[in-house]
Amino acid sequence: MSLTDLLAVARGDEPADLLLQGGRLVNVFSGTIEEADIAIYGDRIAGIGSGYSARQTVDLNGAFVAPGLIDAHVHIESSLCVPAQFAAAVLPCGVTSAVIDPHEIANVAGLAGVRFMAESSRDLPLRVVVMASSAVPATPMETSGAVLDAADLAALLAEGTVYGLAELMNFPGVVNGDPDVLAKIAAFAGRPIDGHAPALSGPSLNAYAAAGVQTEHECTTVEEAAEKLARGFYVLIREATNAHNLHPLLPLINPANHRRICFCTDDRQAGDLLGQGSVDYMLREAIAYGIHPVMAFRLVTLNTAECYGLHDRGALAPGRLADLMIFDELTAPRARQVYAGGRLVAEEGRIVPGLSLASPPIPAAIGATMRVDWNAVDFRIPALGQQVRVIGSLENQLVTEERILPARIAGGEAVADPARDLLKMAVIERHTASGGQSLGFVQGIGLQRGALAGTVAHDHHNLVVIGADDLSMLTAARAVGAMGGGLAIAEGEQVLARLPLPVAGLMSDQPVAAVAAGYAELLAAAAELGSPLHDPFMAMSFMALEVIPKLKLTDKGLVDVEKFGFVELFVDEGDGMTR
């Protein structure tokens, strides 16, 4: 398609490929609903208005048309699907673009992982904008499968693999001017740079902004979000499987500030995408809350396009990509048809027959990433004191509490105590077979018996295990090892359910529906074992993430995130002495 040809269609001198006739357009520029036809040529909108002819005409009969939705920040790996199957899940929702941070796979497979995500996405009808993972590893307090320095990230930018710099999770490093972190920022001068700074405020927040960070998706309160917005950050409101920030933050949004607010999903598992949806769910909830529909659409279209400088999308206008969704109810938009680049890609909630969503073969570097020294695995915790620091997991939050509780001692060991929802947690190094591991306790998962294990453990993705007894923990961990990575749930010597994730131990190579079904089996088994959580596996996966307060466990030890250092498991170890 040449520009010359596009102009001929726009002028009306040549017929369009496709004419969507008689629609009511969500005009995110004017803030109004506009009755007009849309003439499409190739992958672009050629003209809006009346008087166009086309080789194919679709009569919309007054249905609404909106720009394709954009997810402002998502880790595709959290869907447990490869990009093609993630696309299969979100395209029917009207989502036609996603800004992704491949930092899960980057922490396992480094540059090869980032390139795999970019190559897997290149030919998809979903437009995947790949950001360069800035925190691999997230901190020195973990063992990751790779280290990406500023030169690595600059190489990804130079070769065209990435578009901007992904969330700067090492916010203390930014604020304090860590030279390695500033070198990454410098390598992306003039490009979009994403943030991640939960609860950062005041002068520290000023420093984070001054460094050039442009977005923030970790806000949990209106007060926090309002401060960040006032300091110049785009606030990306998140509704993830395990972090429900949308409803608490809806009161933030008003006509005077909404241009700096976007929606994102961050981490959503396959079942939630298929059941509830993606950012389209957030859009519906925002409208139901009372936000003007056109304003709500901006949060998932124009605002995000402007935030990331994606000026070829985010609106229905001549010259922009013909990515759009057709729907019937302005107060509850649910995509009836979805077009990407002028092609019908989804209808009535399903990908259209014949649409190619092929995935390239899995390179060896990504398909065999499970390296555990099983001889070193040992879940016993010698009772070095009476009081332990317990990770207090909070449902639908990524932040945890630190709770000081009396340990349950048996046979000289501190053991799990399901009666108090006090479960044992282990993180086993799985990238280099170093034999490294660490142990601790967690509340809030709610298993009465049995154990969960998985290689999805943000962001280092070591093997994490949480259980009510050591035998169940070992059974679950071994099951994951046998699959070359994945998720498993066990009781005693019996594996109750398992989901293989052979792609870096993070993603399945199966269709999204199969992944969702397998995941549902895991959740059902967890519920059977007593967990009341919507998703204890995703909750588990964030208990090892030492960049979100307060207390987390990595393969190297128990981390107090606010102090940015290790702490002892036993508060009173050696009668109050510390190492």
Place this chain on the structure above:
Amino acid sequence: MSLTDLLAVARGDEPADLLLQGGRLVNVFSGTIEEADIAIYGDRIAGIGSGYSARQTVDLNGAFVAPGLIDAHVHIESSLCVPAQFAAAVLPCGVTSAVIDPHEIANVAGLAGVRFMAESSRDLPLRVVVMASSAVPATPMETSGAVLDAADLAALLAEGTVYGLAELMNFPGVVNGDPDVLAKIAAFAGRPIDGHAPALSGPSLNAYAAAGVQTEHECTTVEEAAEKLARGFYVLIREATNAHNLHPLLPLINPANHRRICFCTDDRQAGDLLGQGSVDYMLREAIAYGIHPVMAFRLVTLNTAECYGLHDRGALAPGRLADLMIFDELTAPRARQVYAGGRLVAEEGRIVPGLSLASPPIPAAIGATMRVDWNAVDFRIPALGQQVRVIGSLENQLVTEERILPARIAGGEAVADPARDLLKMAVIERHTASGGQSLGFVQGIGLQRGALAGTVAHDHHNLVVIGADDLSMLTAARAVGAMGGGLAIAEGEQVLARLPLPVAGLMSDQPVAAVAAGYAELLAAAAELGSPLHDPFMAMSFMALEVIPKLKLTDKGLVDVEKFGFVELFVDEGDGMTR
């Protein structure tokens, strides 16, 4: 200034250079007024909030602080001043950035002209963003002093002289896919691209948008502006000396669409800048009209910064440039102090003493541009018919009317008829001494006697003369020639007033106040000769611009802009026959 040092100040670990304490900030992100201190380090804002210390503290006592204003589109040459003196005029208004199109000087001196403007601006406290003039010449229906093709413009971009592509005045060329015009657009892919398409609508407007044009500053009605905004153009509302579009377009602006609207001055002469102001005048008028002050500020700050991707300005936020204005009345903002890059540059309407506003020496290629074959100059019009096409000039509009009127015939010649405000107009080629000239008639200038002449004649800047008699016209024209370019007014053999413009025949090398005073003398003389216009010289300068409808006169002939071709002066020449 290193980022490391800036972060230390932002954190509060090191003192700021300057602390503006106790101000009320216009927060264009949140849409609110916020009480906060501003800590400045080097040329940047380091922090906003409280608790900062600094080497120098200024107590604002509750005064308001807003981001420095941005003029979205201006031809500095129209002030008749070089960039340093333009800066002297607008900095005291609170204007700290201007997006300029140097196409006046480009039409006279080509690449050397564009480079001169960029080099003259580089070290100014006013941030001048130079766009590459896209229409040199504007059309083939004129003789310009230079031709800039796509390769020339690409070279300017590659060398860093320009930032984007300036107004695509050849809008028929864009719409119709002229390969030369599309090559210019292609050279600026991914960069800001400005438009200029008066009255363009419907499918043609769609084509203009589809080509990648992003802004439009030629709207004259709310209906026109609303259509352009809905099709994705940023609408730059203009209030020039000779095009008063602000008040007619103020009803366009509402909370739902204002993010895509900016203010610009386009062409303002020195006296208007010193008397009325720049975009700050437009800001005050918008607020007086009833637009919320913070929303009004966005039209001259954040919106323009976003439109042009100038993300280092347009808002008060950590990391952005410390360009700001301090003022006392939110309902009528008038800059009391202006800071640019953290330095006080203007106070109480004046540039601060000692501020360097130096201008580089004028290169020979720009200082000697007047080349007229005086032997070929002849203002006589043989009466080839009875009815003439007259250019109908409309006050405060750039568009003209075509009026068919009976000629006044004397001695076999068509002559001026001041009683009907029918004046003679001549355009004399002055770049190559080719001897080319053309003649016509104009209404709306209102001289009862005498003549005006000048080398400011958009956009080719040939020597234009309008007068009530041929002798006065020759005297005025000769006076301009003797100055090496400029403006003059004469009656009979007497020159009544003159303003030398030795810089390309467009700009003075004198201070702005002297230019304004000299210009005022010209206007006074024109009023004395009977012209009722606010500015007949600026009106005259647009009578030769063959890209704004309807009828214009270039050195090559009378142009019907809508037909995009030449027309005869005499409607009935040779008894209805045409050449």
